[in-house]
Amino acid sequence: MEKARVAFVGFGEVNSPQELIARKCRSACNELECQGLELLTTDPVSDDARGIGVARALAALGAGQFDCLVACIAGWIPSQAVIEVLAPFRHKPIVLWGLTGYYQDGRLVTTADQAGTSALRSVLAELGYTFQFVYNTPDGKSKAPRVAAIARAAAAAARLRTARIGMMGYRDMNLYGTMFDGVGLKRALGVEIETFEMLEIAQIMEKLAPTEVDAVVRGALSRWTFCKPAAEETLRKGASYYLAIRKKVEERGYQAVSLLDVDGMKKLAGFPPAMVFMLLADEMGLPTIPENDSLGAVTQLLVNCLTGQIAAYMEFYEFMEDRVLVGVPDYVPAEVVEGPVTVLPASFGGFSEGVLNVSKVRTGRVTLCRIFARGGLYFLHAVTGEAVTPRSWEEAGWSAPAPQLPSLEIVLDSSVEDFAQNVMSQHYIVAYGDIREDLREACSVTGLTLVG
Secondary structure, eight states: OOOOEEEEEEEOOTTSOHHHHHHHHHHHHHHHHHTTOEEEEOOOBOOOTTOHHHHHHHHHHTTTOSSEEEEEEOSOOOHHHHHHHHGGGTTSOEEEEEOOOEEETTEEEOOOHHHHHHHHHHHHHHHTOOEEEEEOOTTSOOSHHHHHHHHHHHHHHHHHHTOEEEEESSSGGGOSTTOOOHHHHHHHTOOEEEEEOHHHHHHHHHTOOHHHHHHHHHHHHHHSEESSOOOHHHHHHHHHHHHHHHHHHHHHTOSEEEEOIIIIIITTSOOOTHHHHHHHHHHHOOOEEETTOHHHHHHHHHHHHHHOOOOEEEEEEEEOSSEEEEEOSSOOOGGGEESSOEEEEEOBTTSOOEEEEOOEEOOEEEEEEEEEEETTEEEEEEEEEEEEOOOSOOOTTBSSSOOOOSEEEEEESSOHHHHHTTOOOSEEEEEESOOHHHHHHHHHHHOOEEEO
C-alpha cells in the first residue's frame, strides 16, 4: 500500500516566540510520520511584512505533487498569510489543524492556536475549500491519527480520480443494479470504467505460447489443494483466459477487473471463470468481481486504496433474525482464506464444469459496504458486524455432492431489518476490521454521502 503524501506547512505570528512555534510544528510532523505518512515540509510561515515565509512555502510546495495539505496552526496567525499559501492548492483536500498549549509549573502556556483556527474556519468554508477542521486540546490526545486518516482518504480519492477499471462485456444477465453512468461517475469520483470484448481476449489466447500456459498450470497446482483431480483441459483453459486478460490489464493499466460471467464466460465460452478470477486476484493483486458489477468494482477499489486489502465481494443468500448469510458461488481471493486455498471441479445447473473455490473464509470483525447512485448523486452504504463460521448449508443446483461454498454468517451491529430495508445490491464488499472511520473520511473528501 502506497504511503499518503502530505504537504505540511506550520503557521505562527511573527511576534510569537519563533523557537516555540518551530518546536510545536516539528513535534506535529514527527507524529504524522509515526502514522506512516510521507511528508513534504517547509519552515513555519509567519506574517512577516515582506512575505518571505509565504514565498518560501510556495517554492517548497512546488507543483503540488501531494495528496493533501495540512495547514498546521501553531499559534495566532493573521488569516491572509495562510490563505496566500493555500490558494494555489485550493483544489486539494486541506486539513486545518490547530495545535494546543502546554502546562508549565501548573500554568497553561498558549500561543492562541485556536484564535488562528477560528479566524480561518469560516473563511475557508466561504471560499469553498474542501477541508476538515481538527484541533488538539491541552488535556486531550493529539489528533494526529485523525489527520492521518484524512490524508489516507485524500490519497485514495487521488488514486480514484485517475483509476481505470477493465470490464469485459456489460450488464451481465441484463441486471439493472450493475449498470453505471459513465459521465456521472467521472464527475463524482473520476473513475473510468473501460469495456473490452470477449473476442479480443479470444484473439489474444490464440497467440499464447504453450510454455506460458504450462507455467501457470504448474503454479496453480502447487498452491491449491484439489478435493479431486481436475481435467488438464480445464486447467489449461483457465490459465489461458487468465494470461490473455492479464495482457489486457497490463496494456491498459487496469486497477480492478470485472467479467461478463453468466451470459458470457459460462454461456458463450462454456467456461465458468472462477479460476480466472482467482488467478487475477492472487497473482496480480487485483480487486475482481463478477457479472459486470461496475459500482461493486469501484467500491472494491476504494476499499483497496484505503486499507490495502483485496476487498473481496460476497453476495447475500439468506437474511436471518440477527445475521446474514453471505457467500460466493465461484471464488474468493487467497487473502481472505483461512488455511489452504481449496478447489473442487464442479458444475452448476446446465453449465460446464469449472474449478470452484471451496475454501474456508476468515472470520472476525468486518465491514460490509457498497457505493450506489440515486438521481445522479453517489452514496456509500456501510455496516459492521462479527463474521462467524457458517452453519452447514448448500445452494441447490450444484452437482452432487453439493459443495459448501465459501461463506460467512455476519452478526450485524445494526438490526437485520434496518439493513434489509437499505440494502443496495446482491453484492457487497467485505473489508476486515471496522473501517467506518476511513470510509467516513473518504466520503468527506470525495463528496460521497455515507449511509448506515
